Amino acid sequence: MSVERFHIHIADEVLVDLKRRLQHIRWPDQLENSGWDRGADLTYLKSLVSYWREQYDWREHESQLNRFSQFCCNINGIDVHFVHECGKGPNPIPIILTHGWPDSYLRYQKIIPLLTDPASYGGDPKDSFDVIVPSLPGFGFSSSPDHPGVNNYQVSEMWAKLMTKELGYGKFAAAGGDIGSGVTRYLASNHPELLFGIHLTDIGIIRDLLTSHEQVKLSEEELQYKKRALEWISLEGGYMSIQSTRPQTLAYGLSDSPVGLAGWIIEKFRAWSDCGGDLCQRFSEDELITHIMVYWLTNTIGSSTRMYYENSHSLPPLGYIKVPTGVALFPADIVLPPKDWAVRNLNITRWTNMARGGHFTAMEEPELLAQEIRAFYKPYRVEK
Incomplete structure (x- = not known):
């Protein structure tokens, strides 16, 4: 199948x-005054579901999403859905943005116009990009793999084919966070000749630091990271353990109950964002529900969680990444990585501590991230 136009239309x-x-x-019960301490808060979730049932209008949001230029093509037997918006400038460079879990391609919805048309937002038209935002296999409007082994490495190979063979780009930029950070790093490791550079908003959980027993060789920053990461996994990593070991068992409940799905996802948006415990400080109800809807309407929560299993069981090791790498760290994100480790393992050419924001970077602070991406790639632009 060649590249074809894609239009979202969910059956009535x-x-x-x-x-x-x-x-x-x-509804389940909840202990008095327990709030969010033991998981998604009952009072909040009842309020959100009431809005979902009585006021939320999917058709309105579906129409808004269809304003993006969307396409689909088959790569390695998987139908990949992606947004492809062309830049409005004299020499846009292509950039592929990869999302993570529990967000979707909608992570980058707000940032797309800022990158394609910077002049309309106070920027320089010379800094424009052609923006490609695919849905990961098994997420949203991309089809689900019917075989095991589709991990970050395999997705990076798919993205290389998408950008070069399907879209015809000779060289491009790549950026991502969460799962998207891993995919982007494998892309850089295996196809450095295709990339101007990569931009990351996190480096994930650095497993080799957590399992290192040679404490004397770790820097003080790395030792502090190890302590924080192990504490975070103990307190917050239950979802990761389940999705990495028994995603199929989890899928039955989340695929059958929209409220169960909402509780599983919403708790992470609250815990990982820079919202100070109040979701409405960062996200509208419509924004949160639309993210849930992408999973519900496509029945892909089960296939999305399988990515954790595949990454835990079949990923090859990553070596040193030679491609120029920019890192933008948002202060409320999950367990910020130590710069010492990053410098040893990646060709860091830009390292920025952002003023605010959390894990859902492009959703929370699209303007700040867009400025940072433009600044990182500016030296790699070539005048035509």
């Missing part, structure tokens, strides 16, 4: 079924 019967489920909920 799927929306009718969702409405029925939202009208017949069996």
